[in-house]
Amino acid sequence: MSTSITIFDTTLRDGTQGEGISLSADDKLKIAKKLDDLGVHFIEGGIPGSNNKDIEFFRRVQSLGLRAKISAFGSTRRKHSLAEQDENLQRMLAAGVPAATLVGKAWDFHVHTALQTTLEENLAMIGDSIAYLKRKGLEVVFDAEHFFDGYKHNPEYAAAVLSRAREAGADWLVMCDTNGGTLPGEVHEIVSAVGLALPGAPLGVHTHNDCELAVANTLAAVQAGARHIQGTVNGYGERCGNANLCSLLPTLQLKMNYTCIPHESMAQLTNTARYVSEIANVNMPVNQPYVGSAAFAHKGGIHVSAILRDSRTYEHIEPEKVGNKQRVLVSELAGQSNVLSKAQQIGLHLDPSSEQARKIIDRIKELEHQGYQFEGADASLELLLREATGEIDELFTFESFKMLVEKTAGGSVVSEAFVKLNVAGESLYTAAEGNGPVNALDNALRKALIPYFPSLRDMHLSDYKVRVLDEQDQTAAKVRVLIESRDYRTAWSTVGVSGNVIEASWEALVDSMRYALLGLHSPQPVRTEFGQRGLVNH
Incomplete structure (x- = not known):
């Protein structure tokens, strides 16, 4: 019989003393409920x-x-x-x-x-x-x-x-x-x-x-x-932080045979860690042990080849035990095994000896050379694989977009986007304002697509990052844009690269919506007072 360990969580007191962490009373109540579901014994409230x-x-x-x-x-x-x-x-x-x-x-x-x-x-x-x-x-x-x-x-x-x-x-x-x-x-x-x-x-x-x-x-x-x-949770705390319960709980219980929380609760650990991170508005390190998105991620071709045979070759526990999942990263360092594993994960059959597989690998390496990075953009990678294998239905086609950004003396900046798409054979033209050009593009896209795909109301952009790829080019440098989107079920990331930050943002934004619509094959327009050819905002 294993020895019991009493778990005392001080995220709501000592954790809030960490730099950049401030929780409202509602935040603390939500986290307390999540910690209770996990099965800790004490929750220090403040x-x-x-x-x-x-x-x-x-x-x-x-x-x-x-x-x-x-x-x-x-x-x-x-x-x-x-x-x-x-x-x-x-x-x-x-x-x-x-x-x-x-x-x-x-x-x-x-x-x-x-x-x-x-x-x-x-x-x-x-x-x-x-x-x-x-x-x-x-x-x-x-x-x-x-x-x-x-x-x-x-x-x-x-x-x-x-x-x-x-x-x-x-x-x-x-x-x-x-x-x-x-x-x-x-x-x-x-x-x-x-x-x-x-x-x-x-x-x-x-x-x-x-x-x-x-x-x-x-x-x-x-x-x-x-x-x-x-x-x-996540080791939050003053200065360099406190002991991280997300590492302690699985180590004590899964490796040292102590009883810390109910056995069935251990699978909630990753979800709990990410939930608290969202509430605290602090990005989790991708390489955080057990619960980080890279904790069970594999990039080297030899590693991937081995885990396809037996995951124990490069994983110290089954990721599902802590609610995480295995990920195979595809990049310019990827071997054939990486691409095959990724295709298998999303249900695609790819013959390893085929010319098709070789072309996909070459295409990925070419794009990474241009500045694309698929390690942090799984959704864009999946779209690329489905396109290459003919396993995707394009539900809308881009025709053009224009941006208007205006600032008057003493006034605020106004951004307006004009987007032209083709959906189900109909040419749609929409315009929308936004808090910045990317938000305006997002709003214009939504105006065009939501009448056909109402499920897009459930998704939102949750993170936006811009990386300059060649600092020597200064303001003319190529940039990479990573966008994270969410709905009530999950999150996904997409990437765009261009010498123009608006174009790179557009690529990532369009991919985020294409990914959200995977599985939808028959757009059904919801007619509105704006007429048969879709929404128009003048």
Whole structure:
């Protein structure tokens, strides 16, 4: 029977201290629900009373009926005061949640320098505060701040801090690597020593990633006896971030045989990571372990040839176990295996010995030489493969477009696009304004196509990137445009390349809509008051 690990998520508190991350109360409630679905045991909601967002979160979260325990965060009572009269502790109680995370100093240097009090008074502050919250019926998680630095400088005092917290009734004694500078060997040695000094104590660990060792340090602590781990989704957090739960959960559960979350929930991990990334408006690194889009992506021809025989040759787990998927990248470095695998994924039969296969590979390499990049534009690649094999029905044909961009003195910039298409034998001419030329083109395309393909209402452009391909050409340089589009089911990316940024954007934009319409074969015009030849906006 595997050993259970208690998972304490602090994305909504410590994670929001990361640069560029700001969550509204609604955002925090959505993430809390997602974390609860994943199966974490504690969700740290924030600091009660510190700001209006956290006040609203604690007021509303109770109506969600979550299984996870919501924890309020705060510090021990002030020096030379009473716990019963401490405003911070009163706010934690007023939050109405079942658990409290109480932070106290474990490094004598901090006691003298930051708190400017005696070592004995700090112990009293810790003991009094924990005992008071326990009398009020809360489950108390004690975070021993700077514990590992404190232990290295004064092990007797750091151990005394944990002993006092345990005597006061703390449910978990969490050793924090607050500065993120401890090494895995040191963590293992110190946690082992604490376990021997406090046999049976409920030990936990909270690590930061300043040496890129937060995950490794957490694993070392678990191997040494810690049974409670704290971290954040995608490793968000102050400075370099916190221990990344998206790496810790599968490593502990799939590789080390610990039980962290329900077995069936592990397949939600990738979706959870990307959901939180979207809510936080922070792009996930493509190479993030387990959940990144490149975590199971293969580019080298030899690698692809091997995984087609057995994925274990270049994959340490089955990507589906964490809700991810295998991807084969096609580029100028691609071999025949890459193209065959990609074709197979989208249901195309491609004879590896055929002239057709060779021409497709040559075409891809030629386009990449021109500046196209299909690694991050799977949708454009699929369209290219379907065109080459005759497996695509063109539902509309481009005829022309014009742009008008006008700025008057003291006024704002106005962009207007004029688009001419042929759909089902009808020539359509539309015009639309937009917030910039790309948005205007998007709006004009939609006006022409939505009457025939109403499903396009469900898609939207979610990301737009421009890359200059040759900086030496300065403003005349060729550019590559990558567009990411989404609907309520999925996301896809398309690419365009040109010496003109509008033309490159047009290519990527048209491909995004062509991809959205794959599978539709009979456009059905929805007639409008604008007449039989489609929408016209003058």
